[in-house]
Amino acid sequence: MLRHSLRSFIEKEVAPHAEEWEKQGGFPHREVFKRFGELGFLGVDIPEQYGGSNAGFVATIVLAEEMARCNSSGVAASLGLHSNIALPYIAHLGTDEQKEKYLVPGVKGEIIGALGVTEPGAGSDVGSMRTYAVKDGDSYVINGSKMFITNGGIADFVILAAKTDREKGHQGITQFLVDTKTPGFTVSRDLDKLGWRACNTAELAFEDVRVPKSAILGEEESGFYNIMIHFQEERLYMAVGAVCEAQRALDLAIEYSKERVQFGRAIAKFQVTRHKIADMATEIEAARQIVYNTIRLYVEQEPCQVEVAMCKLFACEMAARVINQALQIFGGYGYMMEYPIQRLWRDSRIGPIGGGTSEIQREIIGRLLLQ
Incomplete structure (x- = not known):
């Protein structure tokens, strides 16, 4: 049922526009995400209490296979990053408050997520990241930058990896849920790529970005x-x-x-x-x-x-x-x-x-x- 309905939707409403979106270097993401959310395609492995269908991991594989029919890997990557990577992080690790704030509207396609791990000087070597978060009372102040971030320039929130203890290397990494409207967050630039042309990819900067302790995703230093x-x-x-x-x-x-x-x-x-x-x-x-x-x-x-x-x-x-x-x-x-x-x-x-x-x-x- 999922495969049939998704295939029909993509062939009718997405694939015919792929060529145009590729040439433009982007697609109407708000409209497309909202439509996917309305049809239930953004929460196939998310619990029903948060708006998903709880159909299991295999359902996300079906989603990934059918998304290949978009005729644009960029569109598929943008949607897939949100539905199959960003949202499951919150479903698996988030508090009830975080799930209500991000997961529910995320499943509806009302907000868009990104994952901030890679940096200009830290790709495969995740442990060498330099973005750091310093505790200040009940808050953390984040400084650093992220590179090659899918959806980075269009995201409403970023699941950000930063070091809360720079002496521990990879063991000092903590993840935070950061609203992109937070003061100090900026999109340094949108990146021009060889492929995935319709997908937004950006470099992000964090300058004294203050987030509450409640923004930590999962346990501290378990990032x-x-x-x-x-x-x-x-x-x-x-x-x-x-x-x-x-x-x-x-x-x-x-x-x-x-x-x-x-x-x-x-x-x-x-x-x-x-x-x-x-x-x-x-x-x-x-x-x-x-x-x-x-x-x-x-x-x-x-x-x-x-x-x-x-x-x-x-x-x-x-x-x-x-x-x-x-x-x-x-x-x-x-x-x-x-x-x-x-x-x-x-x-x-x-x-x-x-x-x-x-x-x-x-x-x-x-x-x-x-x-």
Whole structure:
């Protein structure tokens, strides 16, 4: 039911506008978020008492798969960051007051969330972040900056990671719920990206931003642990998205190869094209099965940190390879901005970088296997 209704909505109300939104470098986020909220798509794994449907984690995977039909990974990323990453943080860690303030309107699409972890000098090395929060009576005063923040320039609140004890390294990180209207918060700049063009990505600055102690999300100095736990789900979503993007590229390549005529026949008739298509389809199916198996392990609460890293690594690198081959089948037309394959090619490049680089995934896998 969820898959059918979401697919119908996306194909009718979102996908037809994707090309325009990509060219504009943004989409009418207030309108789109509100519409998704009205239809119940922003809270599929959120408890019913806060407006969600409590359909479980697998429902969020269905959501991620169908969002790939937006024809814009940027739109999917913006909505997915809010519904599948920001809101679950609050659902899992928030107080009753925080849930009423952020979760309820967030599920309705009335407010938009962002996650502030990455910094100009701290990407994969989360523990080296410099943003800090100093306790001052019943408040904390926050100073620092965040980089590459999805939804950063349009968000109403940011789940911000900052050090409350700079002597403890990663063990001194605490997360705060920060309203973007708080004095001292500024959007330093919106960032111009290779891909995900319709998705807002920004650099944020925090200058003497004062928040109450009640803004702490979860326990004080438990931020690093919480980030790592939620990274598991983020990496699964990225792997799911990568498989869907690769499948979309394959479908486009198959369709084009049947229509494109060279040397008197469709290029689909040439063995080199058929073998290329065969390799692409095989890689996609292998990644899909790895992803589904890892999701099963995660849902059954089996230890699967290695499998999640493998899943993210393989699926995202597979998508980059497959989409590159799909573009090759299009030849010169694939290099033209009027064909959607170029957008898939650009969007796919974030996969081996975002949510933990391929290098970090290999390090996780190797370290845990060699323990």
